[in-house]
Structure formats: structure tokens, C-alpha cells
Amino acid sequence: MKTVFTTSYVDPDLDGVACAFAYAELLNETGTKATACLMGHPTVEAEFALKTLAIAHPENRTSFEPHEAVAILDASEPVHFEGRLLPEQVVEVVDHRMVNESQKFLNAKIQIEFVGAAATLVAERFYLANIQPSRESAQLLQAAIISNTQNFQANTTTNRDHTIMAWLNDIAPLPQNFTHDMFAAKSDFSGDKLEQAMDTETAIFEIAGKRLGIVQLEMVDSETLLHDREAEITAVLEGLKAQNKLDHIFLTMLDIEAKLNRFVTNDPFMQSVLVAALHVTFSDSLAVRKGIIMRKEITPLIKTLIR
Numbered sequence: 001m002k003t004v005f006t007t008s009y010v011d012p013d014l015d016g017v018a019c020a021f022a023y024a025e026l027l028n029e030t031g032t033k034a035t036a037c038l039m040g041h042p043t044v045e046a047e048f049a050l051k052t053l054a055i056a057h058p059e060n061r062t063s064f065e066p067h068e069a070v071a072i073l074d075a076s077e078p079v080h081f082e083g084r085l086l087p088e089q090v091v092e093v094v095d096h097r098m099v100n101e102s103q104k105f106l107n108a109k110i111q112i113e114f115v116g117a118a119a120t121l122v123a124e125r126f127y128l129a130n131i132q133p134s135r136e137s138a139q140l141l142q143a144a145i146i147s148n149t150q151n152f153q154a155n156t157t158t159n160r161d162h163t164i165m166a167w168l169n170d171i172a173p174l175p176q177n178f179t180h181d182m183f184a185a186k187s188d189f190s191g192d193k194l195e196q197a198m199d200t201e202t203a204i205f206e207i208a209g210k211r212l213g214i215v216q217l218e219m220v221d222s223e224t225l226l227h228d229r230e231a232e233i234t235a236v237l238e239g240l241k242a243q244n245k246l247d248h249i250f251l252t253m254l255d256i257e258a259k260l261n262r263f264v265t266n267d268p269f270m271q272s273v274l275v276a277a278l279h280v281t282f283s284d285s286l287a288v289r290k291g292i293i294m295r296k297e298i299t300p301l302i303k304t305l306i307r
Helices: 014-029 044-052 118-128 135-148 159-171 178-186 193-200 222-243 268-278 295-303
Strands: 004-007 034-038 069-073 090-095 109-112 202-207 210-219 248-255 260-264 286-290
Touching (some): 014 118, 014 135, 044 135, 044 178, 118 135, 118 159, 135 159, 193 202, 193 210, 193 222, 202 295, 222 248, 222 260, 268 286, 268 295
Parallel strands (some): 004 069, 069 090, 210 248
16 A cells, blocks of 8 residues: 655644644544655744644655655645655645645645634544544644634634634643743744744745745734844845745734734835735835734735736
8 A cells, every 4th residue: 555645835834744743643544554744844833832742753854756645734836845746646635725726736635625724624534534633633733723823813713723623622632821832932033043934934926927925924022023123034035035036025924912913025016015905004114914814815815916
């Protein structure tokens, strides 16, 4: 029987890590040999969750051989896997993004449903199969749902996220203060952690022949970070633009406690797109929008504005 490798995009966030880990467990439980593996370096938040929950780090892979079967989770665009796997070797796609290119994976079973976290979709598969996930999978999936819904504050949160979260919590509750500690950990951008986080959290989209980079940082006290390091943030954005051969780039900072987004870009065109899409006002390179909005929500709004 051919092994199915479960993975997410390069440098995955907690949702991608949790899905890859838990889905491999579910496949093995239902008779399909599977191995969870990750490409690149998981985010600080994902590493925090693995360490705090005492979960072994999934196997690291740099690429996949053409004969290997791969299931991708929390990802649905070939651009996220350039040079690492072939679209035709993908046998399954599980994602929750409105903007996706899942149709390019011609040999894959596709599940795209608009819930708060891909982890919700994986957890629901356990529930529907009447299989109880291990302590590790149950806790990791919970952490991913909390992260992706910004502790259930994000507009993308659905009743399905709440319902499956309650089921997972009954199986294996998270440690006390886990949520607070997780968000505090992901807000540590001291020293070179800021540049590393911005690099890791850059998502690249192909829109109307243009390469767009959207950097999303989730944190507390974004105002202080901008006050102290605005020039550095702008310089890192320009470096990422050149490094990834992008036409446009911007940073969105989700402030979990202040319940707002701060946007950073020096690109006049990108500023005009964000103004039209989100009705924000830029002062120099900065804009603020009340209410948390996720990258996955912003992308479809700006897609029609880039020509």
C-alpha cells in the first residue's frame, strides 16, 4: 500500500501543522498508511504548541519524489509548493480559503469549505468516522482553531468551529492559560525574530499576472511595535519584495486585544487598493481598521481590484 504524506505549505502555521499531524493519524486509523511531514520551519506559534503540548515534531521534508502521494492541508495553490512537489501527485486537498486554485490539482479529492480553521474540517472527519482522536491530535486541533479564529473573534468563525471545539475539549482539554500563553509567545518579535516572522508569514498570490505578497502578523500591542520599529518593518517588506520577486507587498498586523488591524506599505498602488477594498485611510505608510479581518478575507476583496 502506498504511503500518503500529509503536509501543508512551506513554513506552515499552527493550522497547517495540526492538520498534517492529525490527518495522518486519521488515515492510519481508517486503513491508509500515512506519514505527517512538514516543509520548512513552522511558525513560532506552531513550535510553541508542539513544545507545550509535548508533541513530537513531524518529519521534515525538503521536497517529495514524483512517485509519492501527497495530501495537502490548509493549502490549495500550486504556488505554495513550487519546486517541492508536482500538482499531479497531490491526491487530496483540504482547505478553507475562498481564494484558491484547487482545480489545478487534477488528481485530487477536494474539500474547500469556508470555516474558521482547516483544523475544524479535519476534526469533523474524526467525528463523522466515530473515531476519537488521540490526546495529541485533539489538543493540537483545538490550538489551531483558537489561533485561526483569533480566539473566536475573527469574522470567519462559524458555529462549526464552536461545535467541534467543544467536542475536542471534552476529549482532551488544553492546559490552563494555554490560550493566553500562546498569543503572548507569538507576539515576541524581539531582535531578529521580527524579520524571521515576517518572512515565515508571507503568503504569495498570483493575481492578474502579478505576484502579491501579504504578510500577516498576529499579536498584542501592535502600536508599540510600530512605534519602535516602523523603519525596520518597512525595510524588511522591501527585502521580502525583492527576495520573492513580487510586484506588490503589504503587512497586516492583527491586534488580538485591541481588536483591529494595522496595515503597512509604501507602495502607492497597494495603498489605493487597500483604501478601495477596506475603506481605510493611509497616513504615510500606515493605516488602521477597527475590527479584526484575516488575510483570507482580504484576499478576495482586493483580487478584483488588481489588473
